[in-house]
Structures are given as structure tokens and as C-alpha cells.
Amino acid sequence: MSKKEEPSTGEKLEGTLMFVGDTIAQAATRVHEFHRAISDMPFKAVGAATLNASKPVESVHNEITDLVYGAVREAGKGVFSGAAWVVRQANQSLASPQVIDQAMGGELMDDVNHLPVPSMPNAKTDKRVSAISSAINGVFGDHLxxxxxxxxVHMNLYANGQLLQADQAALMAQFPNAQNHLVIFVHGLCCNEDSWQMYYNPSEPATRPYGDKLQDDFPVTALYLRYNTGRNIDSNARQFKRMLNKLVRNWPVAVEGITLVGHSMGGLVSRAVVEALTDDDIILKRAIRDVVCLGSPHAGAPLARLAAAGEQLFSKFELARPIGRVLGVRSRGIRDLDHGLGALQTRDGQEVMFHLIGSTIGDHTSSWLNTTVGDGLVTPDSALADDTGKAQRVTFAQKHHMILLNDPDVFLELKMVLRQHLRPRVGRD
Incomplete structure (x- = not known):
């Protein structure tokens, strides 16, 4: 199983500088467009009244503003792109300090030996940086x-906070007690694998993540996917499928079953993996038993549709068109949530069982909340959209979208899913 190493701190700094430069360029472009939309209104009015006598003035005005905004755009992007280049050269050089040391006649290593040891970033800092990076990738990931x-963000699988190794020998060392049933958790938009630890309180064992508790109760190994949620769902699904095929081939023991558990967009990615299976994926087709979708917008999400509608509406008015373009700066991943993948459809030869779990912040009788707000991001109708009549569907009341990541009622549903294939461990029934 191939993997992409996580970027170093220096590489993240380089990427941040590049991103800031792109953002400044885009912001300058949007302001320029807004300025032009405003200035065009009086020029058009005067032009109509004076038979275009004001055209030379308008041309001079436009040339000057184009020059100014162009300079701001290019200078802003250039400064940060230049800084990113400097950081890149430093990263490459510092990766081999002996080269510089030779060039400086040994002076560099002399100085380095006398430098105080810098404090290393701790796990809490790393998690915070990773969370921010995942959020940015959700909005701009396709551009990145x-x-x-x-x-x-590169797609990788994790277990116990550690990146999965690529080859079979390394996996055997990493998982000395590997089980033949895998439960793989797939996070949602702008999140990463740490999102499954939300609402965990160390003083309350019942709030431990689903994966930890399922491993206690059943002979399973829990794995967690991290991926760039700004890419479109199909692209992520195809890459995830390739990764699963390699994982099954290299896993220390024969894989007899896989359960995919996806939250929000993660449910759509998991579903898309199953729908992309072909006869070439025969081992994977036999292995994947269940897909559990927690609050997944199969028929789309209201907020995503609202952003799309806003983009179309503002784009129809000249003065508001720049605002429409701002709303248009949405990743392909977010755009895929406008209408989701549609309701589940019957597919020949598909033996995977789907379990659709939705929720609403209201109670079951407050229908207006169910249909308009749902869990805050996804309505039950979308979360439970199924034209096959075969999916197992459950709706919970008084639960918001993110609580589905760590909730005792949802955990009971996950246990019921695994009971269909596995016997609980002794004493864990």
C-alpha cells in the first residue's frame, strides 16, 4: 500500500505562504471587479446622455485602475511566492547541512553545535495544525x-494516531494482533481522523471513540481515513478504492470483512467506493459487508444548495457579480454536496448492506424542523434517501450533526451492524 508522507513543518510553511499569495491575488481581483462594476454604472449613464463623449475618460480610468489593481495583485502574490521559494530552498538545503558545511569550510556545523536545542511541537500542537489544514483543504483543497x-492533505490510513505502513512486513510489525475484520472510519467535510474523538471525556469511559469501544467488544481492527475533502467525491472514492485493494492484499491476516463507517461527506465517499467496484475488485467486493452513513447528505445539503443559489442569483446583477464570484470560490467537494449522489439505487450484484442514520435537532413531531433544519446541516429526508427499499434506516431526535460522531445511541447501532457478522468477545455481550 503506497502512502504519502505528511509534509514537514518547513513544507507546511512553504505551502501556507503560497496559499496566502494566491488568496491576496484572488482578493485583489474580486475588489477590482467590484470597483469596475460600480464605476461602469455612471460611465454608462453619462455615455448614453453624451453619445459616448465620455469614452476617453472611461478608458483612461480603466487603464489606471487596471494597472493599480494588477500591481497590487502581482506584488502581493509575488512577495509571498518569493518567500515560499526561499523557504523551499532552505528546506532543501537544510535537508543536507553537510553540503553547506563543506561550502563554508566547517563553520556551519561549528555554529550548529552551539545552538540551543529547539523545543519540539507537542502532540496537541500537531493536532491543532492538522485540524486547521483539514479545514482549509475542505474549502480550497481542489486548488491546493x-x-x-x-x-x-494526502489520503492516508491511520490507527492509534499513527500512519499505516506501506508493506506487509511493516504492517505485521505495526499490527501484531491484526484481526480479519476491519472497521474503517471516514470523516466528513473540513475534518480529519481526529474528529471521531470529539466529545471524548477521559473521565467518562462511555465517551471513548467508536473504534476503541468496538475493538473491545468485537474481534476487529479499527482504522481511520484522512483525505482532502475539497476534492470531488468520485476522485476521493477512486483513490480510496485503490488504497483498500492494496490494504487487503498486504494485511497481515486474510481479510474476511470490511465495515465502512462514514460521517457526512464520508458516507458519500464510502458509498461511492462500493458503487465504483467492478469485476476487477473481486476480493474487495467480497470483503465489504456494510456501509454505515451517519448524517450523509445523499440528496444534498440545504446550506450547500443555498450557496449555489446565491452564486447564481448574484451573478445575474452586474454590481453584485463579484459577490457571486466570491460565493463561487467553493471546492469541488463542497459543490458535490449541492445535490449529493442522489437516493440509493438498486445495483445488480451489489450485496453490501447500507445503514442510513439521520437525525434532527427537534423531536419527531416537529415536522417543520425535520424538513427545513434537520440536524443543522442535513435533513432526515436526505440522510435516509433510499430508492432500493433495502437499506436499514434509523432516525434520532434531538441530536445535531456533529454529535453523530460520538453518541451512545449511534454506538448501539454500530454494534448491531457488527453482530450480523461477528460474535462479541467473551464477556462483552
Whole structure:
């Protein structure tokens, strides 16, 4: 199983500088467009009244403003792109300090030996940086991937906070007690694998993450996917499928079952993996038993549709068009949530069982909340959209979207899913 190493601190700094430069350029462009939309109104009015006698003035005005905004845009992007280049050269140089040391006649290593040892970032800092990076990737991840920005999140599997190793020998060392049933958790938009630890209180064992508790109760190994949620769902699903095929081939023991548990967008990615399976994926087709979707917008999410509608509406008015373009700066991943993947459809030869779990912040009788607000981000109708009539569907009341990541009622549902294939460990029934 191939993997991408996580970027170093220096590479993250380089990527951040590149991203800031791109952001300044985009902001200058939007302000320029807004300025032009405003200035065009009086020029058009005067032009109509004076038979275009004001055209030379308008041309001079436009040339000057184009020059000014162009200078701001290019200077802003240039400064940060230049800084990113400096950081990149430093990263490459510092990766081999002996080269510089030779060039300086040994002076560098002399100085380095007398430098105080810097304090290393702790796990809490790393998690915070990772969370911020994942949030940025959710909104701009397609751009980061297209520009090969070091800030882009690479798809990888994790267990116990550690990146999964690539080859079978390393996996055997990493998982001496590997089980033949895998439960793989797939996070949602702007999140990462740490999102499954939300609402965990060390003093309350019942709030431990689903994966930890399932490993206690059943002979399973829990794994967690991290991916760039700004990329479109199909692209992530295809890459995830390839990763699963390699994982099954290299896993220390024969894989007999896989359960995919996806929250929000993660449920759509998991579903898309199953729908992308072909006869070439025969081992994976036999292994994947269940897909559990927690608050996944199969029929789309209201907020995503609102942003899309706003973009279309503002784009129809000349003065508001720049605002429409701002709303248009949404990743492909977010755009995929406008309408989701549609309701589940019957597919020949598909033996995977889908479990659709939705919720609402209101109670079951407050229908207006169910249909308009749902869990705050996804309505039950979308979360439970199924045209096959075969999916197991559950709706919970008085639960918001994020609580589905760590909730005792949801955990009971997950246990019921595994009971269909596995016997609980002795004493854990």
C-alpha cells in the first residue's frame, strides 16, 4: 500500500505562504471587479446622455485602475511566492547541512553545535495544525491539489494516531494482533481522523471513540481515513478504492470483512467506493459487508444548495457579480454536496448492506424542523434517501450533526451492524 508522507513543518510553511499569495491575488481581483462594476454604472449613464463623449475618460480610468489593481495583485502574490521559494530552498538545503558545511569550510556545523536545542511541537500542537489544514483543504483543497501546494492533505490510513505502513512486513510489525475484520472510519467535510474523538471525556469511559469501544467488544481492527475533502467525491472514492485493494492484499491476516463507517461527506465517499467496484475488485467486493452513513447528505445539503443559489442569483446583477464570484470560490467537494449522489439505487450484484442514520435537532413531531433544519446541516429526508427499499434506516431526535460522531445511541447501532457478522468477545455481550 503506497502512502504519502505528511509534509514537514518547513513544507507546511512553504505551502501556507503560497496559499496566502494566491488568496491576496484572488482578493485583489474580486475588489477590482467590484470597483469596475460600480464605476461602469455612471460611465454608462453619462455615455448614453453624451453619445459616448465620455469614452476617453472611461478608458483612461480603466487603464489606471487596471494597472493599480494588477500591481497590487502581482506584488502581493509575488512577495509571498518569493518567500515560499526561499523557504523551499532552505528546506532543501537544510535537508543536507553537510553540503553547506563543506561550502563554508566547517563553520556551519561549528555554529550548529552551539545552538540551543529547539523545543519540539507537542502532540496537541500537531493536532491543532492538522485540524486547521483539514479545514482549509475542505474549502480550497481542489486548488491546493491542482497547484501541488504542500498544504494539501494526502489520503492516508491511520490507527492509534499513527500512519499505516506501506508493506506487509511493516504492517505485521505495526499490527501484531491484526484481526480479519476491519472497521474503517471516514470523516466528513473540513475534518480529519481526529474528529471521531470529539466529545471524548477521559473521565467518562462511555465517551471513548467508536473504534476503541468496538475493538473491545468485537474481534476487529479499527482504522481511520484522512483525505482532502475539497476534492470531488468520485476522485476521493477512486483513490480510496485503490488504497483498500492494496490494504487487503498486504494485511497481515486474510481479510474476511470490511465495515465502512462514514460521517457526512464520508458516507458519500464510502458509498461511492462500493458503487465504483467492478469485476476487477473481486476480493474487495467480497470483503465489504456494510456501509454505515451517519448524517450523509445523499440528496444534498440545504446550506450547500443555498450557496449555489446565491452564486447564481448574484451573478445575474452586474454590481453584485463579484459577490457571486466570491460565493463561487467553493471546492469541488463542497459543490458535490449541492445535490449529493442522489437516493440509493438498486445495483445488480451489489450485496453490501447500507445503514442510513439521520437525525434532527427537534423531536419527531416537529415536522417543520425535520424538513427545513434537520440536524443543522442535513435533513432526515436526505440522510435516509433510499430508492432500493433495502437499506436499514434509523432516525434520532434531538441530536445535531456533529454529535453523530460520538453518541451512545449511534454506538448501539454500530454494534448491531457488527453482530450480523461477528460474535462479541467473551464477556462483552
Amino acid at each position: 491539489a491542482a497547484t501541488r501546494n504542500p498544504m494539501q
